[in-house]
Amino acid sequence: MKIFRLSLMATAAAATLALPTIASARLWLLPSETMFAGNGDEWVTVDFANSTDLFYFDHPAPQMEPVIFAPDGTQVQAENKGKGRFRATFDIHLTQKGTYKVAAISNAVFGSYTLNGEEKRLPRGTTAETLAQAIPAGATDVKTTVMAGRVETFLTAGEPTNTVFKATGEGLEMVPVTHPNDLIAGEKATFQFLLNGKPAANLPVVAIPGGVRYRGDLKQVDARTDAEGKVTFTWSDAGMYWISVTTAPPRPAPAAEGAPRPEPAPRPPRIDSYAATFEVLGS
Amino acid sequence: MQIRHSLILTGIAAVGAGAAPSALAETLDLTVTLPRMTVAEYHPPYVAIWLEKEGSPARTLSVWYDVDKPKNAGTKWLRDIRLWWRVSGRSMQFPADGVSGATRGPGTHKVSIPAGKLGNGAYTLVIEASREAGGREAVRVPFTVSGGKGSGKAAGTSELGAVALTVKP
Numbered sequence A: 001m002k003i004f005r006l007s008l009m010a011t012a013a014a015a016t017l018a019l020p021t022i023a024s025a026r027l028w029l030l031p032s033e034t035m036f037a038g039n040g041d042e043w044v045t046v047d048f049a050n051s052t053d054l055f056y057f058d059h060p061a062p063q064m065e066p067v068i069f070a071p072d073g074t075q076v077q078a079e080n081k082g083k084g085r086f087r088a089t090f091d092i093h094l095t096q097k098g099t100y101k102v103a104a105i106s107n108a109v110f111g112s113y114t115l116n117g118e119e120k121r122l123p124r125g126t127t128a129e130t131l132a133q134a135i136p137a138g139a140t141d142v143k144t145t146v147m148a149g150r151v152e153t154f155l156t157a158g159e160p161t162n163t164v165f166k167a168t169g170e171g172l173e174m175v176p177v178t179h180p181n182d183l184i185a186g187e188k189a190t191f192q193f194l195l196n197g198k199p200a201a202n203l204p205v206v207a208i209p210g211g212v213r214y215r216g217d218l219k220q221v222d223a224r225t226d227a228e229g230k231v232t233f234t235w236s237d238a239g240m241y242w243i244s245v246t247t248a249p250p251r252p253a254p255a256a257e258g259a260p261r262p263e264p265a266p267r268p269p270r271i272d273s274y275a276a277t278f279e280v281l282g283s
Numbered sequence B: 001m002q003i004r005h006s007l008i009l010t011g012i013a014a015v016g017a018g019a020a021p022s023a024l025a026e027t028l029d030l031t032v033t034l035p036r037m038t039v040a041e042y043h044p045p046y047v048a049i050w051l052e053k054e055g056s057p058a059r060t061l062s063v064w065y066d067v068d069k070p071k072n073a074g075t076k077w078l079r080d081i082r083l084w085w086r087v088s089g090r091s092m093q094f095p096a097d098g099v100s101g102a103t104r105g106p107g108t109h110k111v112s113i114p115a116g117k118l119g120n121g122a123y124t125l126v127i128e129a130s131r132e133a134g135g136r137e138a139v140r141v142p143f144t145v146s147g148g149k150g151s152g153k154a155a156g157t158s159e160l161g162a163v164a165l166t167v168k169p
Helices: A002-012 B002-015 B070-080 B082-087
Strands: A026-031 A042-051 A067-069 A079-083 A088-094 A098-115 A118-121 A140-157 A172-176 A188-195 A204-209 A221-224 A230-234 A239-246 A270-281 B026-034 B046-052 B059-065 B100-102 B107-116 B121-130 B136-145 B150-155 B162-168
Touching: A026 A098, A026 A140, A026 A239, A026 A270, A042 A140, A088 A098, A088 A140, A140 A172, A172 A239, A172 A270, A221 A230, B026 B046, B026 B121, B046 B070, B046 B082, B059 B070, B059 B107, B070 B082, B082 B121, B082 B136, B121 B162, B136 B162
Parallel strands: A140 A270, B059 B100
Antiparallel strands: A026 A042, A042 A088, A067 A098, A079 A088, A098 A118, A098 A140, A172 A188, A188 A230, A204 A221, A204 A239, A239 A270, B026 B107, B026 B162, B046 B059, B046 B121, B121 B136, B136 B150, B150 B162
16 A cells, blocks of 8 residues: 555656546535434434535435444444435444444545557546556556545444544544534534644634525634644534545635636645534534 | 432431531522423423532532333433533433432422532532423522522523522531
């Protein structure tokens, strides 16, 4: 893995890649609720969808299969899985006490190569594991970007616990300073972001409350991680929030009237992103 | 309820045996009004009553919920007493002796709660009511205990009416 990635960086570093633009739609997991009594026999249902406005179903349902981590660190199976046009849905039987994590983890490779003088795109669905097969022998000018992402949400039965936050050291991860199932409107909450296990400093973080369809203001809060990778939000209202962090370079500012369109920034060899849905409760 | 309370009192008294009567546990006499609602669907609220003192963890005194539901099913909705759930409820086991009690309907309720030995100082009694198909409200009653005595009152505006308390040795 490691060696492979290094070589990818070398080939892609100098090139501006012709890739599909990052979709403006947002990927999210939405649990029916996040706090449970912890009596060992409770259920939650979770929607998994992709949309521009939060949290409405208006894009084709994602293809990924989320994984569920129980408070004891083991993985548990989703129940009653179903998929509609606009959303995937599943239930989780909460039999343990503590905090569960639901995570949709992706690791896609986008890019192109030249074969017999013709530029070809990598097929959709290429991953780091299948990349070698996706590039035919004799291909030259291989340009790739790994898009690694995590989309998460958290559920707590009884008292919040921290087992599921143990970082893997791969990609962008969130380590709570304030537990994500202990968020109250008007109070401060701090989260630390790690990139490959190290503090992810100076990255843009956005927080957007759901329900935008019924208000005029998006109410997006923009923040930036500090040297320790930490960011602090004060929640203005109770509700479900979508939080997102990315290492993607910012989009260039739009050109002035009459000026030539700015060159897009070169696509880096790897883009990591993290998003999570948090429930903020009223006081 | 009453029996459980008196059992606890006995226990505390045993610990304090031999001390002067004033050093024994205090009793918290509480009057709570649950307002009568003109609503199509009424369920008696879940109510939590707890004590806060700066520097100490919140201490749950009473929780009124559907204690008689089979399989302890009434506990599922305890987390809807949201403030209490966060400060104390989620770390407790239910049913809890001396704490669990049945829900109560509209009207004025007098309850006498053994509060243990309350030292001198500033306290806040918090009562929070959460009603199925209804709202939620918490009322905070600040009071000062001096020599085992104190009193305070406050009132809610939606889910709770007048709340008055007296601490006596």
